[in-house]
Amino acid sequence: MSETKVIDARDTFCPGPLMELISHIKHVGVGDVIELLSTDQGSAADIPEWVKKVGHEIVGSEQIGNVWHIKVRKAK
Amino acid sequence: MRILVVGGGTAGTIVANNLSRRLTGEIRAGKVRITMLSASDRHMYQPGLLYVAFGQMTPDQLYRDQASLLEPTIEFHVDPVKQFLLDKKQVKTESGKTHEYDILVIATGSRMVPEETPGMTEGAEFFYTEASAVKMYKKLREFKGGRVMVAVGVPHKCPIAPVEVMFSLDDFFKARGIRDKVQLKYHYPIGRLHTIENVAKWAKPEFERIGVDTETLFNIKEIDAKNKIMKSEEGTEVEYDLLIVIPAHRGMEVIERDNLGSGGWIPTDRYSLKMNGHDDVYVVGDTTNLPVSKTGSAAHFQAEAICENIASIIKIGEPVRDYDGKVYCFIEAGHEKATYAMFNYLNPPDLKPPSKPMHWFKISYNHMYWTSVRGLL
Amino acid sequence: MTTQTPTASASPFNDNDLQRLVEFAQLVTSVQDAMSDDMVNRLASTMSEGISLLDRLTRNDGLTHLLREIDRPENQRFIICMSNAFTQASRELATAPPLGGGLGGLLKLISDPGVQEGLRLLAFVGARMSNSLREVHRHGL
Numbered sequence: 001m002s003e004t005k006v007i008d009a010r011d012t013f014c015p016g017p018l019m020e021l022i023s024h025i026k027h028v029g030v031g032d033v034i035e036l037l038s039t040d041q042g043s044a045a046d047i048p049e050w051v052k053k054v055g056h057e058i059v060g061s062e063q064i065g066n067v068w069h070i071k072v073r074k075a076k
Numbered sequence: 077m078r079i080l081v082v083g084g085g086t087a088g089t090i091v092a093n094n095l096s097r098r099l100t101g102e103i104r105a106g107k108v109r110i111t112m113l114s115a116s117d118r119h120m121y122q123p124g125l126l127y128v129a130f131g132q133m134t135p136d137q138l139y140r141d142q143a144s145l146l147e148p149t150i151e152f153h154v155d156p157v158k159q160f161l162l163d164k165k166q167v168k169t170e171s172g173k174t175h176e177y178d179i180l181v182i183a184t185g186s187r188m189v190p191e192e193t194p195g196m197t198e199g200a201e202f203f204y205t206e207a208s209a210v211k212m213y214k215k216l217r218e219f220k221g222g223r224v225m226v227a228v229g230v231p232h233k234c235p236i237a238p239v240e241v242m243f244s245l246d247d248f249f250k251a252r253g254i255r256d257k258v259q260l261k262y263h264y265p266i267g268r269l270h271t272i273e274n275v276a277k278w279a280k281p282e283f284e285r286i287g288v289d290t291e292t293l294f295n296i297k298e299i300d301a302k303n304k305i306m307k308s309e310e311g312t313e314v315e316y317d318l319l320i321v322i323p324a325h326r327g328m329e330v331i332e333r334d335n336l337g338s339g340g341w342i343p344t345d346r347y348s349l350k351m352n353g354h355d356d357v358y359v360v361g362d363t364t365n366l367p368v369s370k371t372g373s374a375a376h377f378q379a380e381a382i383c384e385n386i387a388s389i390i391k392i393g394e395p396v397r398d399y400d401g402k403v404y405c406f407i408e409a410g411h412e413k414a415t416y417a418m419f420n421y422l423n424p425p426d427l428k429p430p431s432k433p434m435h436w437f438k439i440s441y442n443h444m445y446w447t448s449v450r451g452l453l
Numbered sequence: 454m455t456t457q458t459p460t461a462s463a464s465p466f467n468d469n470d471l472q473r474l475v476e477f478a479q480l481v482t483s484v485q486d487a488m489s490d491d492m493v494n495r496l497a498s499t500m501s502e503g504i505s506l507l508d509r510l511t512r513n514d515g516l517t518h519l520l521r522e523i524d525r526p527e528n529q530r531f532i533i534c535m536s537n538a539f540t541q542a543s544r545e546l547a548t549a550p551p552l553g554g555g556l557g558g559l560l561k562l563i564s565d566p567g568v569q570e571g572l573r574l575l576a577f578v579g580a581r582m583s584n585s586l587r588e589v590h591r592h593g594l
Contacts, residue, residue: 008346008367009367011401011421013271013272013425014235014272014368014369014417014419014425015230017367018265018266018267018271019231019265019266022266022295023230023231023339026339027338027339042273046266046267050266050293050310053293054310412490432485435490436488439490439493439494440493440500442494442497443494443497443498444497444500444501446505447504447508452505452508
């Protein structure tokens with residue numbers, strides 16, 4: 001049974017959203033989904049690039065108001 | 077009112093001292109009691125470890141007796157917590173004692189975990205403990221030339237350390253006259269040179285100027301100590317002659333053991349700094365799961381907000397302020413120059429050009445730290 | 454330079470001001486060049502310890518009370534008398550022959566009116582002090 005964990009990385013300059021994702025993805029199981037909340041425009045491009053390179057999976061990305069909701073499934 | 081502070085690092089010490097100063101009358105009247113539980117009778121100035129690694133400070137200069145830093149009204153025990161019983165408002169310690177509280181402040185901090193990356197302990201140098209910093213200095217002294225690779229684990233304490241290490245390495249090898257025999261390369265986990273965009277923008281031309289090669293989107297997967305190769309999660313490999321890493325960190329074991337937070341980081345409200353779901357538990361410093369830098373200055377500003385609120389709750393029944401996410405980081409930029417980054421939840425840092433007076437301010441702060449943890453500055 | 458352009462006269466600085474600024478900047482530069490990290494370290498360490506000491510002193514109730522008492526004219530006179538007494542006593546002690554000891558010697562010493570005055574003073578201070586100590590312990594500061 002996979003779980004979804006929400007990480008609130010809104011309004012943060014250090015460490016930024018991708019750093020938060022990298023550090024939290026270590027502590028979830030394979031198949032689990034992390035939903036990252038971010039107000040940083042750069043992370044909308046940054047995060048998919050990293051996720052693709054490492055071999056995880058983007059399962060959703062939408063902007064609600066000024067907040068990006070990026071869902072990443074841990075694949076390995 | 078029993079206030080229990082768990083942890084005698086920067087955050088815990090400032091909280092205990094600041095509260096003791098704010099509640100002098102209440103403590104004297106016997107209405108408030110402050111107790112601190114710590115794992116050590118000594119207090120270490122952790123930023124000094126980077127200086128130890130480069131031979132600019134000796135380890136003994138980093139320590140003070142914890143008791144000498146505490147207000148005399150604080151009851152201090154060297155007796156680390158073994159178990160948190162939040163439902164009973166109690167903690168149990170290693171010595172078998174039980175401490176009850178009305179308000180609990182958790183400031184247990186974080187620790188590096190190089191052993192969690194295969195090959196890191198054998199193959200790399202780091203400086204987040206006294207022993208490892210001294211070992212790194214010895215390796216640097218012995219180094220005659222070759223490829224020096226620097227890589228960064230996530231999350232880590234002191235986000236500016238990776239950048240500072242590069243400037244320190246350049247200075248160190250220049251001073252020894254072997255800079256031309258050394259190749260310096262910097263590897264960073266995300267798509268730019270630093271997580272703070274303005275620091276990344278500033279570091280790019282600075283690294284070019286001092287001749288530092290860079291690779292981004294590089295997360296350390298494993299280290300082959302025998303063949304001196306570092307492999308990344310992203311599938312790349314680099315060979316090295318000397319590898320310096322900022323190891324990934326975790327919160328303290330007891331936090332994970334008692335299921336207070338995964339990775340040892342406790343879920344905390346970013347404004348009130350209360351543990352989620354617990355009105356009588358505050359979390360401060362590295363221990364929080366907040367998207368805030370794990371640095372002494374964040375701990376300091378958080379501690380001030382917490383203390384103002386605890387004191388006002390005792391005095392008028394209401395908290396008076398929120399933590400605004402403030403962080404202030406010195407950045408040593410080599411050649412006896414420094415700058416700083418200050419930011420909060422809403423305002424990004426705006427870097428000033430490095431200067432000598434800022435470097436002096438930084439080295440002065442190495443001493444002023446003791447006034448700061450005493451709750452004075 | 455004897456003539457000034459119209460732009461220069463609109464400037465908030467005159468040549469003299471600028472000259473002083475330049476001199477000040479030179480002073481700052483020379484201080485920067487003369488200072489070493491080690492000097493900054495020592496200065497900062499002294500300042501930091503000094504501030505901590507000052508903080509302890511200013512928040513010490515006993516010391517602030519003592520300072521308040523010292524401010525009273527009679528106590529200032531007392532301090533002057535006491536320091537004079539110590540000076541004179543140390544001189545007298547240097548020239549006086551050593552005591553022979555024994556009960557006879559003690560009797561001879563306390564039969565001196567000056568010594569008796571001194572003992573009376575000590576007894577007064579002792580009585581007041583024990584009263585004061587009892588009060589502080591019973592009722593607090």
